[in-house]
Amino acid sequence: KQWYQRRVRAEEILDSYIETGGFENLEFLDQLGSNKLLSNRLLFLGKYREFHNLMKKDSYREASDLLVSLVQSNMGPPRFQITLLLDSLPLINGRAERPVMTSGQTHALIKALEDMQIKRLLKESDSQKVETIRLALVANLAASFLDEPW
Numbered sequence: 651k652q653w654y655q656r657r658v659r660a661e662e663i664l665d666s667y668i669e670t671g672g673f674e675n676l677e678f679l680d681q682l683g684s685n686k687l688l689s690n691r692l693l694f695l696g697k698y699r700e701f702h703n704l705m706k707k708d709s710y711r712e713a714s715d716l717l718v719s720l721v722q723s724n725m726g727p728p729r730f731q732i733t734l735l736l737d738s739l740p741l742i743n744g745r746a747e748r749p750v751m752t753s754g755q756t757h758a759l760i761k762a763l764e765d766m767q768i769k770r771l772l773k774e775s776d777s778q779k780v781e782t783i784r785l786a787l788v789a790n791l792a793a794s795f796l797d798e799p800w
Contacts (some may be wrong), residue, residue: 660695664726668733694725698734705740710750714741718755719760728771735763735783742790760787772781 697720704713720726721734738759741750751759763783766772772780 657691660691660725663690663695664730668730677713689738690725691727694720694723698726701737710741714738714751718751718758719743722758724756728766728769731762731766732772732776732779732783735759736779739783739786742786746785748797749790749794751790751794753791755796756787756791760791 697716701713701716701720704710704716715736717738721731726734738751742756763780767780
């Protein structure tokens with residue numbers, strides 16, 4: 651019963667994040683501990699919180715690794731994928747002199763965006779977000795190709 655209540659709470663937190671762009675009830679998230687292993691949704695939420703903590707610490711490489719793994723894992727709800735890709739924008743749009751994301755990571759995010767479109771997971775209202783993400787990914791892909799050794 652407690653596991654089910656935590657999963658429902660995790661869903662509420664994710665829905666709230668989609669609506670507001672911020673976490674509510676950080677205590678719940680920070681106290682998940684080993685409970686996040688009880689379900690993929692709790693594990694996803696714990697890892698997503700970890701991503702935000704890495705961003706706050708300016709640990710961009712680690713944050714990009716974690717974000718790409720979250721996108722590729724499909725642990726999060728499908729409705730949350732666009733949010734994950736939007737979260738990649740600060741990493742893609744160059745907080746550093748050199749690209750933070752590798753060409754491989756950028757390809758993974760491009761594939762995720764294409765998969766969302768193929769599976770029709772996007773709403774019509776997401777079209778501007780999709781275009782912004784796509785343009786940023788293409789620019790990052792070009793920059794990462796120039797930066798990576800051959």
